[in-house]
Amino acid sequence: MTTAPHLLNEDRPDFERVLTTAIRTVLDDWQDGESPLNGEQLRTRALAAGDEISAVVAQEYDTYCALRARTRDDARESARARENRAFGYAAMGVAEGAGSGAGLLAVMAVLTPLLAGAAAVIFLLIGYLLGAISPEPGIAHPLRTVGWFFALVTGAAVVLGGIGLLLTALRDSSAAIHDTPDAMPADVAAARDAWRDALLTRAMLPFLTTALTRTPTPTPPSPPATQLPHLGYSRPDFTSPHPPERDPHAHG
Structure with missing residues (x-):
C-alpha cells in the first residue's frame, strides 16, 4: 500500500x-540514540495505517471537504448562469453592460455565417x-460570382468565429491554471490548514x-569468544609404564 x-x-x-514533516520531527526528537526504525520504515507503517490515522481527524477532514464541495458547486452554478446570460444576450443582440453598437456586432457575429x-x-x-441551359442566359455568370462572394464571406465569418472561440478557451484555461489551492476562498483555506494541523499533531506524531x-x-551481536592458546610447559596427559613388580621369593 502506498497511499x-x-x-x-x-x-x-x-x-x-x-x-x-512528521517523520522528520520524530526522528529529530529521538533521544535514545539510534532510532529503531528509519524514515522509510516509518513511512511504510503510516501509509499502511492510513485509515486509522485519518479517522483521528475525520471531523476536520469532513468539514474541509464539505466547504470545498459547496464552493465548487457555487462556482459551477455561477459559470453556468454567465454562459446562459451570454447566449441570451447574443441571441437578442444585447451585450451585457454595453450599448446598442456592441449588441449589433453580437448579432452580426452570430447571423453572418448563417445568412451568407x-x-x-x-x-x-x-x-x-x-x-x-444552352444558350446560357447572361445572368448566370453574375449569379455564380455573387454566390462565390457569399461563400468567401461565410468562410471568413467561420474562421473569425473559430479564432474567437480559441481565444476564449485559452483565457478560460489560463484562469483554470491559476485556480490553485493557494487561490481558494479564505474559509476553505482555513479548513484545509486546520485539517493538516490536526493531522500532524493529533494523528501522525502520536502514531509515529x-x-x-x-x-x-536492536543490539549489535557480541563477537564470538576465542580460546587463547596455553603458553608454557604442561605435563603430558599420558603416564609412564609402572616398573615390573619384584617377586619377594626371588633371591638377588
Whole structure:
C-alpha cells in the first residue's frame, strides 16, 4: 500500500507532505540514540495505517471537504448562469453592460455565417443551373460570382468565429491554471490548514512516536569468544609404564 485509502485522490499529496514533516520531527526528537526504525520504515507503517490515522481527524477532514464541495458547486452554478446570460444576450443582440453598437456586432457575429452561407448556396445553385441551359442566359455568370462572394464571406465569418472561440478557451484555461489551492476562498483555506494541523499533531506524531517506542532497539551481536592458546610447559596427559613388580621369593 502506498497511499491512504480513506482520503480523496486530490488530498493524498497533502497527506504525504504532512507525513514527511512528521517523520522528520520524530526522528529529530529521538533521544535514545539510534532510532529503531528509519524514515522509510516509518513511512511504510503510516501509509499502511492510513485509515486509522485519518479517522483521528475525520471531523476536520469532513468539514474541509464539505466547504470545498459547496464552493465548487457555487462556482459551477455561477459559470453556468454567465454562459446562459451570454447566449441570451447574443441571441437578442444585447451585450451585457454595453450599448446598442456592441449588441449589433453580437448579432452580426452570430447571423453572418448563417445568412451568407444560405445566400451562397442559393446563388451558386441557380447560377450553375442556368449555366446548364444552352444558350446560357447572361445572368448566370453574375449569379455564380455573387454566390462565390457569399461563400468567401461565410468562410471568413467561420474562421473569425473559430479564432474567437480559441481565444476564449485559452483565457478560460489560463484562469483554470491559476485556480490553485493557494487561490481558494479564505474559509476553505482555513479548513484545509486546520485539517493538516490536526493531522500532524493529533494523528501522525502520536502514531509515529508509538511505533518507535514499541519497537525494540536492536543490539549489535557480541563477537564470538576465542580460546587463547596455553603458553608454557604442561605435563603430558599420558603416564609412564609402572616398573615390573619384584617377586619377594626371588633371591638377588
